[in-house]
Amino acid sequence: MNITYKIICSSCHTPISKNSLIEHCPQCGNNWLDIEYSYHTLHHWPDLLSERGASLWRYHELLPIHHQANIISFGEGWTPLYHAQNLGLMLGHPHIYIKDERQGPTGSFKDRQASIAVSAMKEAGIKEAVVASTGNVAIAYSAYCARAGIKLWVFVTSSVPADKMREVALYGSEVIKVAGTYDQAKQIAAEFARSKNLFLDRGLRNLAAREAMKTIAFEIAEQLGTIFAGHDASLVNGNRFPWRAPDWYLQAVSGGLGPVGVMKGFQELQALGLIEKMPKLGIFQVSGCAPMVSSFEKGLTEAEDIEQPITDIATLATGKPGKAYQVLRELILTYGGTMTAVTDGEAFRALKLLAQMDGISVEPATAVTIAGLIKLIRQGVISPHETVIVNCSGHTFPVEKHIVGEQYARDMLANANSEPHGREEGILTALEEIDGRIQRIAIIEDNLDSSRLLRRILQAQGDFLIEEAHNGTEGLALIQRTRPNLVILDLMMPGMDGFAIVEAMKNDPNLRHIPVIVVTAKELSAIERARLSGKIKALWQKGSFLDSDLLQEIKEALPKT
Numbered sequence: 001m002n003i004t005y006k007i008i009c010s011s012c013h014t015p016i017s018k019n020s021l022i023e024h025c026p027q028c029g030n031n032w033l034d035i036e037y038s039y040h041t042l043h044h045w046p047d048l049l050s051e052r053g054a055s056l057w058r059y060h061e062l063l064p065i066h067h068q069a070n071i072i073s074f075g076e077g078w079t080p081l082y083h084a085q086n087l088g089l090m091l092g093h094p095h096i097y098i099k100d101e102r103q104g105p106t107g108s109f110k111d112r113q114a115s116i117a118v119s120a121m122k123e124a125g126i127k128e129a130v131v132a133s134t135g136n137v138a139i140a141y142s143a144y145c146a147r148a149g150i151k152l153w154v155f156v157t158s159s160v161p162a163d164k165m166r167e168v169a170l171y172g173s174e175v176i177k178v179a180g181t182y183d184q185a186k187q188i189a190a191e192f193a194r195s196k197n198l199f200l201d202r203g204l205r206n207l208a209a210r211e212a213m214k215t216i217a218f219e220i221a222e223q224l225g226t227i228f229a230g231h232d233a234s235l236v237n238g239n240r241f242p243w244r245a246p247d248w249y250l251q252a253v254s255g256g257l258g259p260v261g262v263m264k265g266f267q268e269l270q271a272l273g274l275i276e277k278m279p280k281l282g283i284f285q286v287s288g289c290a291p292m293v294s295s296f297e298k299g300l301t302e303a304e305d306i307e308q309p310i311t312d313i314a315t316l317a318t319g320k321p322g323k324a325y326q327v328l329r330e331l332i333l334t335y336g337g338t339m340t341a342v343t344d345g346e347a348f349r350a351l352k353l354l355a356q357m358d359g360i361s362v363e364p365a366t367a368v369t370i371a372g373l374i375k376l377i378r379q380g381v382i383s384p385h386e387t388v389i390v391n392c393s394g395h396t397f398p399v400e401k402h403i404v405g406e407q408y409a410r411d412m413l414a415n416a417n418s419e420p421h422g423r424e425e426g427i428l429t430a431l432e433e434i435d436g437r438i439q440r441i442a443i444i445e446d447n448l449d450s451s452r453l454l455r456r457i458l459q460a461q462g463d464f465l466i467e468e469a470h471n472g473t474e475g476l477a478l479i480q481r482t483r484p485n486l487v488i489l490d491l492m493m494p495g496m497d498g499f500a501i502v503e504a505m506k507n508d509p510n511l512r513h514i515p516v517i518v519v520t521a522k523e524l525s526a527i528e529r530a531r532l533s534g535k536i537k538a539l540w541q542k543g544s545f546l547d548s549d550l551l552q553e554i555k556e557a558l559p560k561t
């Protein structure tokens with residue numbers, strides 16, 4: 001590899017050494033340094049990439065490691081980018097893409113940071129290091145340091161979930177639990193490193209760590225380019241897909257390293273002429289620890305600290321954002337975007353929603369981003385034509401108890417002594433018993449996307465048997481045949497419309513009592529409203545309701561069992 005980069009002081013512009021672990025400018029003492037590469041040598045970069053492997057090291061020309069032998073890698077990076085179709089359908093937003101960082105070797109996007117930061121440590125000959133963490137850095141650094149033969153001291157707060165901490169210990173790191181806030185743990189880690197003369201990883205100020213996050217931007221642009229070229233037939237036959245920037249990059253932040261690095265990545269792509277524009281930045285924090293958001297809303301140039309974070313989402317409990325706030329605020333003022341807070345509760349609801357709508361199980365910190373996405377779409381800050389990337393930053397591995405509750409499974413006894421035949425019957429009886437509690441719901445809707453969405457919202461709750469019909473005539477036949485506990489009805493359908501179904505049901509003594517909820521895209525006239533009045537339970541306008549509100553209505557309309 002022939003990597004040429006230089007480290008320069010952001011304040012006096014002095015070029016410094018070639019060691020990316022250097023922390024201060026020897027000229028002026030400033031501790032905010034930057035790395036520049038020889039971009040002019042990278043004219044044919046995308047051509048070179050087509051022959052490279054599926055890891056972040058495919059971008060090695062723009063990463064600060066000189067020698068291949070120093071690279072510590074588990075194949076991190078090049079995570080999939082997929083279309084969140086169901087979530088998009090629910091939110092009325094067709095261009096949501098999930099960058100699935102759960103698929104890193106230790107389950108979060110900190111694997112990128114660990115790979116490059118630990119490789120840089122190896123290149124600098126470091127044998128022992130100290131890091132403070134809200135959880136995931138501890139796990140990722142521990143795994144990579146184990147592989148690199150570097151002894152790691154990890155400082156965490158006692159609020160970090162025990163399952164995470166056990167994994168850190170498994171890799172052989174020394175774990176020090178600090179009874180206090182993360183900011184206090186950080187300070188103690190710094191004192192410890194100084195007293196023992198050990199290398200301290202300073203997160204945002206560790207250039208190698210910051211550079212690592214650029215690879216998220218590189219991958220997004222490369223992957224989006226391919227996705228959009230696929231949509232545009234005229235580009236498919238060309239031999240190279242153009243890269244593409246999204247309209248938004250969204251992430252929940254703690255220290256803010258992720259978005260600071262990601263935006264540098266997009267800036268470099270723009271300098272290389274690979275993308276045309278910069279994305280806007282959506283930054284989210286939990287309302288119990290939102291120093292950046294509150295400072296941003298007040299228009300402050302420096303962040304006001306939060307001394308005592310109040311949140312169950314330990315990953316995001318950084319109360320003192322420092323320089324990260326200034327950098328992120330500057331990026332938002334330059335390229336557009338916003339900072340917004342969501343509550344723990346909103347995050348937990350979003351966590352369930354994403355798992356049940358799209359099969360993606362994320363840790364609470366990631367769910368903060370999902371909740372933020374929902375909020376910005378509802379507020380109209382993100383508009384439907386914009387392409388949005390969600391950093392799906394970490395996995396749920398140990399699903400915390402308060403998220404699914406105790407009653408997450410149905411108990412069933414399998415009788416070991418009975419004959420094979422009898423045993424099968426026992427199982428069927430048990431299943432029927434469970435079935436007896438299940439309510440039947442008929443969805444009559446000719447738009448397949450809408451009926452699929454309704455089915456998903458209902459299925460997410462588990463206890464419904466759902467049947468669908470996609471035109472009015474079949475719908476009425478379904479209602480007559482199955483006599484459901486509830487009907488969800490569209491109005492505008494070819495042939496027999498929803499109004500006619502409601503009238504037919506009211507004229508049939510067997511069907512008259514079945515509650516009907518109308519979900520329609522139609523703006524009703526006064527005459528149409530009068531036709532339905534007194535005959536239906538509720539009327540919902542498509543696209544204007546929250547799935548949770550509709551569910552509440554459905555539960556109330558169902559006969560009690």
Ligand SMILES: *Cc1c(COP(=O)(O)O)cnc(C)c1O
Nearest residue numbers: 136253254255256257258393394
């Ligand atoms: C670290 C982390 C964050 C916050 O990232 P920063 O860019 O460091 O603020 C969000 N989600 C998960 C899962 C994380 O591990």
Ligand SMILES: [Zn+2]
Nearest residue numbers: 009012025028
């Ligand atoms: Zn300087």
